[in-house]
Amino acid sequence: MSRREKTVVPPAEFTSYYGRPVVKAAPWEHDIPAYLFLGGLAAGSSLLAAGADATGRPVLRRTGRLAALAGLALSMLALVRDLGRPERFHHMLRVAKPTSPMSVGTWILTAYGPFAGLAAAGELRGLLPRRLRDGLAGRLLGVAAGPAGVVAAAVAPAVASYTAVLLTNTSTPTWHAAHRHLPFVFVGSAAAASGGLGMVAAPVGEAGPARRLAVAGAALELAVERRMEQAMGLPAEPLHEGHAGALMRASTALTVAGGLGAALLGGRSRAAAVVSGAALMAGSACLRFGVFEAGQESARDPKYTVVPQRERISRGEAARSTGGRTPVGR
């Protein structure tokens, strides 16, 4: 039996049920894009801190370790706050499921958190009273901070990239359509933000690696984001419209300006480094909020669900899995 006798014209218009959404938007507030930004910032900061520790850059190291802890703590707060039942947050630890990016992320953060925390605690050791600092625990902390920082840095890239899968592994059209490219956009954004923070906090002489990471991250983010939009088709549209579009345009402007500033002036002027670094951080935040809101908008408008699926059917590329029976009655 043929799949469908009548020809289906690619729809200039589409039908819906009273214009109501087909899929539901995630019931997530701004905690989630804030987490996407803070998690990326923490991850990149752990990488910079470990490198700074190995190459003798104390200010960059301290900044990175403390930023990682602060970013992580605020991330946790945002994630728990966004739950419908925050007091049950620990139910995430009941299972480990590779089909659930949120479960995978829980375990990535569980592996990352203690080591990032230990590395940051090493920085705070100097604030302890002399008796505690020079006691056994204090001395152990001093010894453990370095290796803990290395472990945190090894897990950090996963912290930065899994959040892309968290969004794309949904039925939200704009997020799902970005699934091949968004991990690269997000690690670029994380590198730009954390490099930017390093430029803001560390003196120019120490901040060389932060500048290089920031510029490379900004370039990766800008390049892959453009390619991503070309590959997405219709679901790319919400990235250009309304509030999400404004955020994405702001992100591009801030990232281009911050990246150029970091590359051309960041090594000469401290003031330029601070301004460029701040612009890169703001650009990263705008990107996360922009991608988040574009996805939510794409879920609210049935067009982004129905039209791409209709086009797939009319191209004869409707989803098929092997071994299925012949469809009946179509």
Next chain:
Amino acid sequence: MSGSWYGPVDPAPDAGWQAPPPRVGFFTDTSICIGCKACEVACKEWNAVPDDGFEMLGSSYDNSGALGASTWRHVMFIEQSPSSDVLSRTADSALSAGRAAPGTDSTAVDLGMPSTTLPGEAPGGERTDFRWLMASNVCKHCTHAGCLDVCPTGALFRTEFGTVVVQDDICNGCGYCVAGCPFGVIDRRIGQKGETKNAGIAQKCTLCYDRLKDDLVPACAKACPTTSIQFGELDELRERAQARVEQLHERGVTSARLYGEDEGDGVGGAGAFFLLLDEPEVYGLPPDPVVTTRDLPTMWWRAGAAAALMLAGAVSAFVGRRP
């Protein structure tokens, strides 16, 4: 945890059940739905589902809007004229011709209100193209359920009957399943803890898991007065549905088609499938749903590559340069 991520499988054994009972589901034949909403009411009553608002939505007789946390059966009403918009055409002719005498206006719309004669049989009356589609929507209990796959707590699970159910005492309301479902079925219940039952927790049709365990028919199917909602073993329902669609085709209802019965589709086939009289999107259903998990291996590989790139970038930012 589900064994396979995509493709046609028997979901209960695939999820690890040893010698489970046969898979059950719903066949909702919308061609004989009369829009009485007994299913909505029976579902609410049996499952003690709280109200879903008392709004007048202006969408025919549908004032419950969509499936959601507190709407587990949803009866849809679609007013249709295949050629053009009958209602506006009627309004136009009424404006240009003045008020026509009752029964003499051949463009009058028969809304199907109860009468003692068949539509169009009244003297001077003529049958128009207008039709009313009615359909009772429900959770599809997919073979590969996006909601279940993405659930990070294990609150959503596969029952021995092959259905998908939320454990109210486990769900922490993360909301991931809401975006995971390709049909927009499951939602997080809004309300204050202590005031609204299961507030903040993801909720949807359980296919009356409690009733199934006692060999009872789910409440909606039990209450349906026209057998539009049929409950049974899925294999048997699929045969029955195929016979029904062939019967309708023979009678000239060429628009009849099955939706969700094909285990080769993007969700591995639905446990609750439908006979529709128009394209799925007319009923607010996605025409080609795919479980997001199909693409997850690609996503994990790409995320791994991106993470490796970030690590390499960070290392190279430090290599070979001393302060």
